Structures are given as structure tokens and as C-alpha cells.
Amino acid sequence: MTTSTTLEPSAAAPLLDLQALVVAVRRRRRLWWSLALLGMLAGAAVAVLMPAPPTAVTKVLVAHQADQPNDPGTLIRTDVALLHTTRIAGQALQSLKSSEKPEDFMEDYTGTGLTNNLLQISVTGESETEAVARAKALADAFVADHVKRIQEAADAEAKTLLDQRDRMRDELAQVDKAIGSASPGGGPKASANMESLFARRAELTSRISDFGRRAAEARIGTPQLVAGTQIVDAPRAVRHSLPGTAATNAAIGLVLGLVLGLAVAAVGTVVADRPVLRRDIAANLGASVIAELPLRSGRPWRRRRTGAARTGLTTTLARAVRGSTEPLALLELGCARCTGAIALDLARELAPEDPVVVVDGLPGRPLAGRRAKPGDPAVVGGEQAAAGPQQERRLGVGSVAPGAAWTDLPYLGTQTVLVVRAGRGSTAWLHTVARQLADLGLAVIGVVLIDPDPRDRTDGTLWDGPHTALRGRNGRPARHNGAGRLHRERGTVRAARVPDNDQEAR
Known part of the structure; x- marks a missing residue:
């Protein structure tokens, strides 16, 4: 005779009761609504007390020698990085005849790659006139630097090809001299040597012609790239609407304050562990x-x-x-x-x-x-x-x-x-x-x-x-x-x- 006891399994308590959490957070709505209202007021106050400085924008079309239809934007990101260099900033300040340090000027402008070949430059200044002038100087400095780099690359490539052509010409002159000094008679060995010299002369002649053509093509493509790099949108001042900016900042502050309030209420509810149900x-x-x-x-x-x-x-x-x-x-x-x-x-x-x-x-x-x-x-x-x-x-x-x-x-x-x-x-x-x-x-x-x-x-x-x-x-x-x-x-x-x-x- 055996006896047994049947026990009902007890339900395991959840680590986090979502129903109690939602109710507790909803009961603390004064907290998160107050933070949301505070965020909205802070956003509007920032727009009024700290208005956006005068800003000018311009757009530059940048032509690249290695442009590809499937380029993921690497080249334009490189241009944005080059824009934020002391060399371009110094050239722009030099054209403006300004004594400002290039490092300080770099903090006043930004570059954004809109497409693979379109660069937008935004510059701030003390006034709209100054912002427009600085944007034009910066765009001109960037275009000049880009053109200079293209020309230097083309010249370096053409010089390399021409040097190769000159070395081939010197070797061809030696082959012609060897052919001219060879005796017209001779045995089979002399005939084979003459054939190899004529074959080498034909090969050198072809390679010299090829190097000359490639050097010409390298220089011919440079004007197209230079002409393709230009300012397509003249510098202009950006109009700021104070009511619109205040409304945008207030909406952003409202959302951030609401999210922060909900997070604080949720964390406080979990930490305090005060039942409400x-x-x-x-x-x-x-x-x-x-x-x-x-x-x-x-x-x-x-x-x-x-x-x-x-x-x-x-x-x-x-x-x-x-x-x-x-x-x-x-x-x-x-x-x-x-x-x-x-x-x-x-x-x-x-x-x-x-x-x-x-x-x-x-x-x-x-x-x-x-x-x-x-x-x-x-x-x-x-x-x-x-x-x-x-x-x-x-x-x-x-x-x-x-x-x-x-x-x-x-x-x-x-x-x-x-x-x-x-x-x-x-x-x-x-x-x-x-x-x-x-x-x-x-x-x-x-x-x-x-x-x-x-x-x-x-x-x-x-x-x-x-x-x-x-x-x-x-x-x-x-x-x-x-x-x-x-x-x-x-x-x-x-x-x-x-x-x-x-x-x-x-």
C-alpha cells in the first residue's frame, strides 16, 4: 500500500511584470509630461536665445579621373575630408586677406557629399555678406586645389610615359647602329643575328609609338576634368525663420523630454518596487x-x-x-x-x-x-x-x-x-x-x-x-x-x- 501526493506546480513569478510597469508609469504621467513640457520650452528658448548664425551655402561639381557608375561615394568623401584641411582653409583665408588661423576657420564650415560628384559647402560668418564671401573663397580654393591636383597627376603620368619613350628611342638607336655596322655577307649565324635585330627594331618602334600615344591621351583628358570641376550653385545666404526654427526645436525638445520622462518613470518604478495594482x-x-x-x-x-x-x-x-x-x-x-x-x-x-x-x-x-x-x-x-x-x-x-x-x-x-x-x-x-x-x-x-x-x-x-x-x-x-x-x-x-x-x- 503506497500513498502519493499530487502537488500543483506553482507559476514562476516573472522577472518584470509589464502590466504593473505600464500602470505605474501611467500613474507618473505628471513627471513625464512635465519633462516633455520642459523639453519643449527649452527647445523654443534655445531657438530664441541662441539663434543660428548667418550661413551661406554653395555647391561644387567635382569631376574625378576614376569616376565609376557604381562608386559607393568614396571619392566624394575624400573630397569632403580634403576640404577640411589647413591647406585649403589657408588658401581661402589668403584670398580673403584674413589673419584668422586656418584651424579656427575650419570650425566655421562643413562639407556634405550630396551625390558622387556634387559637394555642398556651408559656411558661417558674422553677417550674411561675410558668410557669402567666405563660401565663395572656400569654393574657389577647393576648385583650384582640385584642378591643381588633377594637372599634377596628369603631368606626372605623361612625364613617366615620355621617359619610357625616350629610353626606348635610345635603345632603338643602338639597334640601328648595330644593323648598320653589320657586314652584308656572312654565314647562317650572321643572318640569324640580323633577323633578331630587325625584329627588335620593329618591337621598339611599336612601343615608342604606344608610349607617345598614351602620354598624349593623359594630357588630353586633363582639360575635361578641369572644365568639369566648377561651382554650379553660386554662394547664397540661407534664410532662417525664427518661428519655424523655434517650432522645430520645440518639437524635438518635446520628443526628447517625453522619452526621457518615460525612461525615468520606468526606471524609478522598477527600482522603487511600489505595487499599484x-x-x-x-x-x-x-x-x-x-x-x-x-x-x-x-x-x-x-x-x-x-x-x-x-x-x-x-x-x-x-x-x-x-x-x-x-x-x-x-x-x-x-x-x-x-x-x-x-x-x-x-x-x-x-x-x-x-x-x-x-x-x-x-x-x-x-x-x-x-x-x-x-x-x-x-x-x-x-x-x-x-x-x-x-x-x-x-x-x-x-x-x-x-x-x-x-x-x-x-x-x-x-x-x-x-x-x-x-x-x-x-x-x-x-x-x-x-x-x-x-x-x-x-x-x-x-x-x-x-x-x-x-x-x-x-x-x-x-x-x-x-x-x-x-x-x-x-x-x-x-x-x-x-x-x-x-x-x-x-x-x-x-x-x-x-x-x-x-x-x-x-
């Missing part, structure tokens, strides 16, 4: 979310919905207080003002039945120091509550925020409702709160979530929570026989039967 908050606190309230009333058409939610929460809490003899405490985390308002609403609801005293345990005692209105319940501190009559119903208000006095919480109430603002407490702190309350023996009957995400569709109910939960008081509790297990699927509850070990053994 009701599912995560309930799981970390070990208690179900019983109600949700917005942080502010919001727009006028939403105030009625907010008021109805507060009324429903007050009714739920009043029903829990009436059905128990133990005092109730509302403990806040990141929302002291809302917690005080909920406590006062609950006290007003219970006041017609029994005298209610609100015990203020919040840091700074904001409830005890407030201005009381007619009909409001009495608000006392912890010392006054201990000396008061015991027949009064007490409603405690305290805090579980960092720095809270944990040992004072049992005096506020033995059963608690946590009022938590979404995104205020980290995962580690929520675990600390749950552990401290469990160590103090305080039963958490539910969580009131403040400022929830309106698009949150996660389930904040813990179906295996403690029997003290409010949902276990409003109806017949689910029966557990040791082999049953509650599951939550798509908003419906179903019981899944796990085989008992005894039945498996049978």
Missing part, C-alpha cells in the same frame, strides 16, 4: 481589498460617484463594527487625511446608536487638533481614551507608515482596516506591515485602496485569506474538507477537488 497590494498585505476611493473628488460629474463610494464604504464598515464586540482601528499608509475623513464618516454613522469616541493615534494628531463641527463625534488622544468611560464605542485611527509606533497599535483596536494609497508603500514595507500586525495579534479584516488606477482590472480578493475577512461575515463560509481548494478563474469561483491520499491508496 490591487492584486499585488492584497497579496503583499495578506488581506483583500474591500473598497476603493479616489484621492480627490475630481471633476464635478465624478463627485456623485465618489460620494456613493464613500457612503458604501461607511455602510460596510458600520456593518462590520455592529457585528463585532471588538474595537476597530483604521490604519493608514500614505493617506492620513483620507483615513481621518473615513473615520469621522463611520463615527457619524454609528453615533445615533451608541456614543462613539474617535481615538486619534495619527502622527501629529491631526484629528484632535482640527476644528470640530456641530454633530461631530468626540476626538481624543490615547491618554484621554484610557481614562474615558468603557461603555463608549471606540474607533481608533493610526498609522503604519515608516516610523510608526507598533506597540501603540493594539490600544487603538484589535481588528483593523488598512487604508493604503496605491504606489506609496514598497513591497518590502507592505510585507513588514503584514508581519508586524500578525506579531501583534491584530486581525486585518480588509484593505481600503486610495487613489486606485481606473484601468486596473486585477482581482484584489484573497480567496484563501483568513476567516476574519469581511466577505466571510456576509454569507455562509466556504467549507474546506482538507481536499478542497478554491480557485479564481475569470471572475468566477469554482471548487477544484484534489484526490485524497486514502482514496488513491484504495
Whole structure:
């Protein structure tokens, strides 16, 4: 007889919850929208405070000796690199009769290869007239340098070919001299020698003619390259529109600021690790979310919905207080003002039945120091509550925020409702709160979530929570026989039967 136990595999927690990340980033929209607005304003301010200097442009058609239809742009990139040399910059400054250093002048112009043979030169200056003059001088210097390099290359090639031709002519003269000095008679050996001399003379004559033709062609192609290198677009000033530049810079700043804001919000969310989904908050606190309230009333058409939610929460809490003899405490985390308002609403609801005293345990005692209105319940501190009559119903208000006095919480109430603002407490702190309350023996009957995400569709109910939960008081509790297990699927509850070990053994 053997027994076996079937265990359900637990789903591995993802390294990064994208849903929680998106919700947390969306909740921090004030941050990234502020950065986007700041970027837009900074871009517009740069356009106004730092306007573009006067600029002139010109275009130069550059002819290359090694032009190929499939050239990937190597030659024009070489021309751009040559444009940024002290030699061309110095020649342009010399024509302008300027004492500026070529290194400084090189920072004021740029070259861009538009096509394989078209070079655009942009030059800045103190004024439009100066920018145009500098652009013309720079273009002329580049064209002159390019033509000079073409002519020098052609002359060097022609000189090499002509030198080869001259050496061939000297050798031909020696062959002619050998032929002239040979005797007309002789044997077969002399005849063979004469034939070789005549063959060598014919070969030298052909090579001399070829070198002469190639030297002529090298010089003939140079004028075409020189004529093909010219300024095709005269230097002209570039008109800058301040509104257009400001709009462009503002758009760029808006995009950059938005991207930076989103990145900062995402990184901050991951680093801070502060749950915002009701599912995560309930799981970390070990208690179900019983109600949700917005942080502010919001727009006028939403105030009625907010008021109805507060009324429903007050009714739920009043029903829990009436059905128990133990005092109730509302403990806040990141929302002291809302917690005080909920406590006062609950006290007003219970006041017609029994005298209610609100015990203020919040840091700074904001409830005890407030201005009381007619009909409001009495608000006392912890010392006054201990000396008061015991027949009064007490409603405690305290805090579980960092720095809270944990040992004072049992005096506020033995059963608690946590009022938590979404995104205020980290995962580690929520675990600390749950552990401290469990160590103090305080039963958490539910969580009131403040400022929830309106698009949150996660389930904040813990179906295996403690029997003290409010949902276990409003109806017949689910029966557990040791082999049953509650599951939550798509908003419906179903019981899944796990085989008992005894039945498996049978």
C-alpha cells in the first residue's frame, strides 16, 4: 500500500511584470509630461536665445579621373575630408586677406557629399555678406586645389610615359647602329643575328609609338576634368525663420523630454518596487481589498460617484463594527487625511446608536487638533481614551507608515482596516506591515485602496485569506474538507477537488 501526493506546480513569478510597469508609469504621467513640457520650452528658448548664425551655402561639381557608375561615394568623401584641411582653409583665408588661423576657420564650415560628384559647402560668418564671401573663397580654393591636383597627376603620368619613350628611342638607336655596322655577307649565324635585330627594331618602334600615344591621351583628358570641376550653385545666404526654427526645436525638445520622462518613470518604478495594482497590494498585505476611493473628488460629474463610494464604504464598515464586540482601528499608509475623513464618516454613522469616541493615534494628531463641527463625534488622544468611560464605542485611527509606533497599535483596536494609497508603500514595507500586525495579534479584516488606477482590472480578493475577512461575515463560509481548494478563474469561483491520499491508496 503506497500513498502519493499530487502537488500543483506553482507559476514562476516573472522577472518584470509589464502590466504593473505600464500602470505605474501611467500613474507618473505628471513627471513625464512635465519633462516633455520642459523639453519643449527649452527647445523654443534655445531657438530664441541662441539663434543660428548667418550661413551661406554653395555647391561644387567635382569631376574625378576614376569616376565609376557604381562608386559607393568614396571619392566624394575624400573630397569632403580634403576640404577640411589647413591647406585649403589657408588658401581661402589668403584670398580673403584674413589673419584668422586656418584651424579656427575650419570650425566655421562643413562639407556634405550630396551625390558622387556634387559637394555642398556651408559656411558661417558674422553677417550674411561675410558668410557669402567666405563660401565663395572656400569654393574657389577647393576648385583650384582640385584642378591643381588633377594637372599634377596628369603631368606626372605623361612625364613617366615620355621617359619610357625616350629610353626606348635610345635603345632603338643602338639597334640601328648595330644593323648598320653589320657586314652584308656572312654565314647562317650572321643572318640569324640580323633577323633578331630587325625584329627588335620593329618591337621598339611599336612601343615608342604606344608610349607617345598614351602620354598624349593623359594630357588630353586633363582639360575635361578641369572644365568639369566648377561651382554650379553660386554662394547664397540661407534664410532662417525664427518661428519655424523655434517650432522645430520645440518639437524635438518635446520628443526628447517625453522619452526621457518615460525612461525615468520606468526606471524609478522598477527600482522603487511600489505595487499599484490591487492584486499585488492584497497579496503583499495578506488581506483583500474591500473598497476603493479616489484621492480627490475630481471633476464635478465624478463627485456623485465618489460620494456613493464613500457612503458604501461607511455602510460596510458600520456593518462590520455592529457585528463585532471588538474595537476597530483604521490604519493608514500614505493617506492620513483620507483615513481621518473615513473615520469621522463611520463615527457619524454609528453615533445615533451608541456614543462613539474617535481615538486619534495619527502622527501629529491631526484629528484632535482640527476644528470640530456641530454633530461631530468626540476626538481624543490615547491618554484621554484610557481614562474615558468603557461603555463608549471606540474607533481608533493610526498609522503604519515608516516610523510608526507598533506597540501603540493594539490600544487603538484589535481588528483593523488598512487604508493604503496605491504606489506609496514598497513591497518590502507592505510585507513588514503584514508581519508586524500578525506579531501583534491584530486581525486585518480588509484593505481600503486610495487613489486606485481606473484601468486596473486585477482581482484584489484573497480567496484563501483568513476567516476574519469581511466577505466571510456576509454569507455562509466556504467549507474546506482538507481536499478542497478554491480557485479564481475569470471572475468566477469554482471548487477544484484534489484526490485524497486514502482514496488513491484504495
